[in-house]
Amino acid sequence: MNRKILSLLFVLSLVMTLFSTAANTRKISFVVLYEVTGKGYVALFDVKGDWREDELWGFVSLPRNRQINMDCGFRDDGKVSCVIPGNISRYAGRMVKLVVYGYAFDVVVPPEAKKMPILQSFGYIGGKGYVAKFKLMGKWHGDEIWGFVVPDDDHQLKMDCKFNETDKEAVCVVDGKISQWTKKTVKLVFYGYTFPVRVPGKTP
The missing domain is CATH 2.60.40 (Immunoglobulin-like)
Incomplete structure (x- = not known):
């Protein structure tokens, strides 16, 4: 009986370790924030590990505790693209915080797309x-x-x-x-x- 319990505990420990290792391999890194004429601003991210589409949620944290949601999804090349529908051009040259699935990135809003x-x-x-x-x-x-x-x-x-x-x-x-x-x-x-x-x- 004790051997069965020990074996079960060992298996559970192994499974937990595997899940923990898999979770640690997941990563999101910021690539660039740019403006697309007629569309707004787009934030691009690299992802590592296995991600589901429904996990790709995010928002922009602005001064004075304001927040704008981002519409995120996978591109054909595997990168994650997030469209910011709100007009954040007024914050050009200022630092804002992009948050994707809890990962936060401090970035500067670029100016007009003509440059x-x-x-x-x-x-x-x-x-x-x-x-x-x-x-x-x-x-x-x-x-x-x-x-x-x-x-x-x-x-x-x-x-x-x-x-x-x-x-x-x-x-x-x-x-x-x-x-x-x-x-x-x-x-x-x-x-x-x-x-x-x-x-x-x-x-x-």
Whole structure:
């Protein structure tokens, strides 16, 4: 009798361990928030593990305890796309919180869709430090070429940005303190657009 009880307890323990391991493999990571003309803002997420469609619920937490629901679903490529029906353009350049299935992400609302930066590269360049290069879509002015880095909730680092030869590209030199976050993911914020990147190690 005791052996049966011990065997049953062992099986239950094994099942619980398997469920716990499976749960730990589930993950959601933020990719980008952008505006689609005539549709509103769209937030894109990468997911890891097994997720059901009915688990993909979310909302935007705004200043003054306001909240806007997001309509989320799977894309054909497996990523999760969340449409924000409300007009959040008034918060352009400000930080809001996107929440999907309890996972929270602090992001900056990007400005008008007529302007869009595309991150081309981020890495360490000898003699310059950590440098981010952006391709600029639309017409840009010099005072719009600005940015900063959010390595974690308690820090914000400067980026010195300028046009790179033409007004179609921008280059940003990041504060050297970013080396403290080597091999960790940080957020590059350029003109309100957020780009999660992994800080590479220094190379000669």
